[in-house]
Amino acid sequence: MSAMADTRSRRARRQFTDEFKQQAVRLVLDEEKSVSAVARELDLTASALTQWVRQARADRTKGRTGLTTAEREELARLRKENRILQEERDILKKATAFFAKQSR
DSSP states (O other): OOHHHHHOOOOOOOOOOHHHHHHHHHHHHTSOOOHHHHHHHHTOOHHHHHHHHHHHHHHHTTTTTSOOHHHHHHHHHHHHHHHHHHHHHHHHHHHHHHHHHHHO
16 A cells, blocks of 8 residues: 555545535536535535536436436336346246256
């Protein structure tokens, strides 16, 4: 490891309320402040704020500029459901092969 990695400690992961995120995004979108200026003011990383702004734009434009929050939630739900169905299918395939062997 380098000496620099030893001296720099990582900041603990912070969680922000939806209201805080909305206010930060409002500063960027409605008051037209730059992402970097707002991030500095609120002690945020610019990348986190950029992601919040991108998501808010998608929500405001009803999905024309990206997936809305509702669409993202639905996509996550469908992916989970798909994974479960694939696992069930694989189990049934193995059971079918097992019972086909038994009946011979």
